[in-house]
Amino acid sequence: AQSVSQHNHHVILSEAASLELGCNYSYGGTVNLFWYVQYPGQHLQLLLKYFSGDPLVKGIKGFEAEFIKSKFSFNLRKPSVQWSDTAEYFCAVNRATDSWGKLQFGAGTQVVVTP
Amino acid sequence: NAGVMQNPRHLVRRRGQEARLRCSPMKGHSHVYWYRQLPEEGLKFMVYLQKENIIDESGMPKERFSAEFPKEGPSILRIQQVVRGDSAAYFCASSPPADPGELFFGEGSRLTVL
Numbered sequence: 328a329q330s331v332s333q334h335n336h337h338v339i340l341s342e343a344a345s346l347e348l349g350c351n352y353s354y355g356g357t358v359n360l361f362w363y364v365q366y367p368g369q370h371l372q373l374l375l376k377y378f379s380g381d382p383l384v385k386g387i388k389g390f391e392a393e394f395i396k397s398k399f400s401f402n403l404r405k406p407s408v409q410w411s412d413t414a415e416y417f418c419a420v421n422r423a424t425d426s427w428g429k430l431q432f433g434a435g436t437q438v439v440v441t442p
Numbered sequence: 443n444a445g446v447m448q449n450p451r452h453l454v455r456r457r458g459q460e461a462r463l464r465c466s467p468m469k470g471h472s473h474v475y476w477y478r479q480l481p482e483e484g485l486k487f488m489v490y491l492q493k494e495n496i497i498d499e500s501g502m503p504k505e506r507f508s509a510e511f512p513k514e515g516p517s518i519l520r521i522q523q524v525v526r527g528d529s530a531a532y533f534c535a536s537s538p539p540a541d542p543g544e545l546f547f548g549e550g551s552r553l554t555v556l
Contacts, residue, residue, distance in 0.1 A: 331484070359543060363547075369549070370445065370446070370533075370547045370548055370549045370550070371485075371533070371535075371547035372547075373544060373545070373546075376543075376544070378543070417484060417485070419485075421543065425498075426490050426497055426498040427473070427490075427537070427543045428473060428475045428490050428535065428537055428543065428545055429475075429487045429490060429498055429500070429501075430477075430485070430487060430545070431487070432477075432484035432485040432486070433484050434482070434483055434484045435484055
C-alpha cells in the first residue's frame with residue numbers, strides 16, 4: 328500500500344546533539360512534501376515544505392530537510408537541538424494528483440531533548 | 443489573527459448517540475479540511491470543503507459521517523450513531539485561497555465513545 332514511513336517512533340537525545348529524522352514515501356509521480364511539528368499541548372505547526380526547486384529546504388527554528396527523489400526520502404535535520412525542540416514531528420506528502428490539502432501523514436516521531 | 447478554533451475540545455458520547463464537532467477557520471481562509479487521528483497512528487485525511495461545497499470526501503467513511511461548511515458559520519463534522527471505533531482526535535485545518543496547500547491546524551477535538 329502507498330504510505331509515508333517515519334523510521335523512528337521515539338528519539339531521545341541531549342541538548343546540542345544533532346537530529347535527523349527519516350521519512351520515506353512510496354508514491355510515484357510528483358509530490359509536495361511537508362514536515363509538521365506538534366509541541367506539547369499545542370496544535371500542529373508547519374516547519375517547512377517542499378514543492379519544487381532546490382531540494383534542500385530551510386524551515387523555521389533552524390530546521391532543514393533534503394528531498395532525495397531517487398530515494399523517495401525527505402529527511403529532517405537540525406545540527407544542534409535545544410530542550411524546546413521536544414515535540415512530535417510528522418512528515419506528510421501531498422500527491423500532485425490529489426486535491427490541495429489532502430496530505431498523507433506518517434505516524435510521527437516523538438523527540439525528547441534532555442538538558 | 444485568531445487561529446483555527448475547534449470545539450468542543452473534549453466530547454464524550456455513548457454508543458448510538460450523535461457527535462457534532464465544530465471548526466471555525468482562520469479569518470480569510472475559505473478552505474477547510476478534517477483529519478482523524480486514531481491512537482498510535484498518523485493523521486488520516488477525511489474531507490476537504492470550501493464554502494457550501496464538498497471538494498474531496500475520499501477519506502470519509504461511507505456511513506454515519508457527514509461534513510458541511512455553510513455560507514455562514516463554522517464547518518461541522520457530524521457522526522451519527524457513534525461506535526467505540528470512532529474514538530479519536532479529530533483535527534480541522536484551514537488554508538487561504540492564495541495558498542491552499544499550506545494548512546493551519548486547530549488543536550483538535552477528542553471524541554471518546556463509551
